[in-house]
Amino acid sequence: MLQPPLIGDTPAEDPDRLLAYMEDCRGRVVDEIREIVPRDARAGGLLYELMLDYPMRGGKALRPALCIATCRALGGHLESVLRSSAVLELYHNAFLIHDDVEDGSDLRRNERTLHQLHGVPIAVNVGDGMLALTMEPLLENIELVGLGRALRILRVVARMARESAEGQMMELDWVRRADWSPTDRAYLRMVYKKTCWYTFLAPVLVGGIAAGARDPELAVLARCVTPLGIAFQIQDDVLNLVGEASRYGKEIDGDLWEGKHTLLLIHAIRQASPAARREALRILGRSRPCEVNRQDRKSADVKSREDVAFLRDLVLRSGGVDHARVVARRHADRARRSFEAIGGSLPGSVHRDFLEGLVDFVVARDR
Amino acid sequence: MLQPPLIGDTPAEDPDRLLAYMEDCRGRVVDEIREIVPRDARAGGLLYELMLDYPMRGGKALRPALCIATCRALGGHLESVLRSSAVLELYHNAFLIHDDVEDGSDLRRNERTLHQLHGVPIAVNVGDGMLALTMEPLLENIELVGLGRALRILRVVARMARESAEGQMMELDWVRRADWSPTDRAYLRMVYKKTCWYTFLAPVLVGGIAAGARDPELAVLARCVTPLGIAFQIQDDVLNLVGEASRYGKEIDGDLWEGKHTLLLIHAIRQASPAARREALRILGRSRPCEVNRQDRKSADVKSREDVAFLRDLVLRSGGVDHARVVARRHADRARRSFEAIGGSLPGSVHRDFLEGLVDFVVARDR
Numbered sequence: 001m002l003q004p005p006l007i008g009d010t011p012a013e014d015p016d017r018l019l020a021y022m023e024d025c026r027g028r029v030v031d032e033i034r035e036i037v038p039r040d041a042r043a044g045g046l047l048y049e050l051m052l053d054y055p056m057r058g059g060k061a062l063r064p065a066l067c068i069a070t071c072r073a074l075g076g077h078l079e080s081v082l083r084s085s086a087v088l089e090l091y092h093n094a095f096l097i098h099d100d101v102e103d104g105s106d107l108r109r110n111e112r113t114l115h116q117l118h119g120v121p122i123a124v125n126v127g128d129g130m131l132a133l134t135m136e137p138l139l140e141n142i143e144l145v146g147l148g149r150a151l152r153i154l155r156v157v158a159r160m161a162r163e164s165a166e167g168q169m170m171e172l173d174w175v176r177r178a179d180w181s182p183t184d185r186a187y188l189r190m191v192y193k194k195t196c197w198y199t200f201l202a203p204v205l206v207g208g209i210a211a212g213a214r215d216p217e218l219a220v221l222a223r224c225v226t227p228l229g230i231a232f233q234i235q236d237d238v239l240n241l242v243g244e245a246s247r248y249g250k251e252i253d254g255d256l257w258e259g260k261h262t263l264l265l266i267h268a269i270r271q272a273s274p275a276a277r278r279e280a281l282r283i284l285g286r287s288r289p290c291e292v293n294r295q296d297r298k299s300a301d302v303k304s305r306e307d308v309a310f311l312r313d314l315v316l317r318s319g320g321v322d323h324a325r326v327v328a329r330r331h332a333d334r335a336r337r338s339f340e341a342i343g344g345s346l347p348g349s350v351h352r353d354f355l356e357g358l359v360d361f362v363v364a365r366d367r
Numbered sequence: 368m369l370q371p372p373l374i375g376d377t378p379a380e381d382p383d384r385l386l387a388y389m390e391d392c393r394g395r396v397v398d399e400i401r402e403i404v405p406r407d408a409r410a411g412g413l414l415y416e417l418m419l420d421y422p423m424r425g426g427k428a429l430r431p432a433l434c435i436a437t438c439r440a441l442g443g444h445l446e447s448v449l450r451s452s453a454v455l456e457l458y459h460n461a462f463l464i465h466d467d468v469e470d471g472s473d474l475r476r477n478e479r480t481l482h483q484l485h486g487v488p489i490a491v492n493v494g495d496g497m498l499a500l501t502m503e504p505l506l507e508n509i510e511l512v513g514l515g516r517a518l519r520i521l522r523v524v525a526r527m528a529r530e531s532a533e534g535q536m537m538e539l540d541w542v543r544r545a546d547w548s549p550t551d552r553a554y555l556r557m558v559y560k561k562t563c564w565y566t567f568l569a570p571v572l573v574g575g576i577a578a579g580a581r582d583p584e585l586a587v588l589a590r591c592v593t594p595l596g597i598a599f600q601i602q603d604d605v606l607n608l609v610g611e612a613s614r615y616g617k618e619i620d621g622d623l624w625e626g627k628h629t630l631l632l633i634h635a636i637r638q639a640s641p642a643a644r645r646e647a648l649r650i651l652g653r654s655r656p657c658e659v660n661r662q663d664r665k666s667a668d669v670k671s672r673e674d675v676a677f678l679r680d681l682v683l684r685s686g687g688v689d690h691a692r693v694v695a696r697r698h699a700d701r702a703r704r705s706f707e708a709i710g711g712s713l714p715g716s717v718h719r720d721f722l723e724g725l726v727d728f729v730v731a732r733d734r
Contacts, residue, residue, distance in 0.1 A: 046540050047533055128532050129529065165499050
């Protein structure tokens with residue numbers, strides 16, 4: 001399984017091959033999500049229809065691919081991990097819906113966000129329904145992987161959900177208070193919680209547990225993917241500024257409009273002249289226009305296009321993009337060294353190749 | 368345990384005694400919630416501080432009291448059920464935070480709602496964090512009640528979360544489409560999902576499982592509390608219109624401002640003259656003013672005080688309050704007959720008395 005489209009003699013680092021692996025996983029995981037989401041219209045037709053919206057829009061399926069590849073690279077079967085990987089993807093999509101509400105985002109995967117289409121109340125409830133729907137399949141895991149592994153997977157998912165809420169809160173609190181004192185280090189801690197846990201750590205830990213890995217092996221895997229998760233988020237921040245909208249799928253400059261803390265902007269503010277810094281902080285204290293769900297901002301005043309252009313220029317002139325790329329590369333290199341140290345212990349397979357190839361993909365990706 | 372303040376010879380139906388029982392449970396459950404919510408400021412100080420806001424505001428603690436009383440009336444120990452009952456209360460408070468966002472409510476337990484105080488983004492994330500935090504204690508339940516019971520409790524909680532999202536969606540969808548075709552029957556189905564599951568069914572099932580009850584006993588308990596849960600929600604709708612704000616703790620007429628479907632208003636619209644019905648539907652198609660999170664309403668137009676006074680008058684003149692009270696009483700009577708049928712099989716205890724006394728409390732309460 002998972003082999004027909006993936007066998008070939010292209011080198012492992014070929015990004016097309018990585019994308020094909022993810023695309024293959026995506027197909028299987030979307031089918032699995034369709035199994036998990038009830039079809040009974042009487043039970044909540046609209047609720048379940050909207051739960052499928054984001055998952056059906058595409059997306060890289062990075063998280064389930066990572067989960068499946070880890071399990072299979074360690075010798076586990078696809079059947080042991082497919083359901084759990086679908087649950088992680090369901091979680092991811094629930095987070096995306098709530099994140100889009102929290103950030104007041106307009107675009108997700110090149111289409112309007114769920115709250116833009118159906119209003120905040122329905123979007124919040126669809127996210128809650130998706131979170132609710134993750135519990136039963138994780139309990140049914142007992143039949144698939146046995147009691148011990150099923151309980152360990154449940155604990156990882158519980159930790160992941162908690163870490164994500166903590167990271168999200170760090171960021172929301174900075175934005176709300178227009179607090180630009182956080183350093184690169186504080187940013188990295190926020191990213192570890194907000195992105196790394198649910199995008200890299202949880203998928204790898206769940207995949208590892210499904211394959212029967214013990215705690216010391218899981219610790220090694222965690223050491224590999226933690227820096228990779230950080231590099232991934234930094235690259236996301238870079239793409240938000242200099243990416244190509246049609247491939248990236250989100251709004252270019254969205255982070256600037258939202259006043260998000262990125263390594264780029266933290267760097268730019270640190271490097272700025274006192275006058276430019278004052279002006280940047282003034283702009284960052286303003287809301288984005290039409291941002292309906294930020295009643296609590298200190299200032300009633302909204303950002304203009306000129307404000308965002310000022311911030312963009314400040315980042316570009318400060319070398320913020322290069323700074324971010326250097327930090328991302330450093331984390332990716334750390335991940336590569338950790339992978340190289342364990343790579344030899346894993347038998348050769350397309351799954352191992354995928355994990356290794358991911359290091360380059362994360363920092364080279366344009367989507 | 369749970370006895371010192373509760374032993375006495377006042378009759379079981381004395382509402383003060385019921386309130387004292389709930390108050391006693393509340394104290395213990397709040398202590399338990401404080402144990403569950405991390406205190407580590409570094410991990411997410413503000414997140415965990417805000418999680419305690421709603422639970423600390425008071426509230427009846429009906430759900431944990433029902434859970435504890437069921438377990439103890441069936442001969443179970445407080446220690447077997449306290450943690451689970453605290454998890455149900457945490458869930459309840461997470462739902463309240465998200466409900467308040469979804470309904471655009473201003474007041475909760477006589478204070479401003481969480482999103483009014485801290486903005487929608489933070490309120491949504493605090494709710495998510497609380498949902499995340501319920502998983503670990505339910506897994507730790509294995510040590511308290513054994514594996515089999517812990518897994519059954521997890522399944523009940525998963526079902527509860529799903530039913531609540533389904534019920535909430537039915538209501539949000541009616542509101543969004545300003546659809547007033549739903550009948551009393553559709554309303555009762557919505558309430559069964561939205562209120563009954565998490566306020567009555569889940570607490571009683573979890574309490575029963577913690578005490579070691581088997582499926583047939585649980586089915587009997589479910590038969591008792593299902594009509595009670597429906598009576599509870601109808602009484603809540605009545606209080607929203609004719610209650611005393613200081614005791615009720617929510618905004619009087621809030622349901623009319625929000626255009627919520629209640630038995631009172633469904634009845635009033637059904638009874639209205641064609642002209643009055645047209646006017647009512649026109650008003651119900653309008654948003655509430657300053658309602659920031661309903662971008663999707665058909666009409667941009669907002670309700671005035673006169674509009675709400677019109678609806679209020681329509682309900683009062685149609686006999687909607689009496690109609691609702693009759694239906695609530697009929698459900699409460701059904702619950703009473705079910706309780707009487709099983710009451711004899713339970714040994715006499717303050718816990719059994721609490722369960723029996725609840726039937727009258729639900730329809731007589733003013734808070």
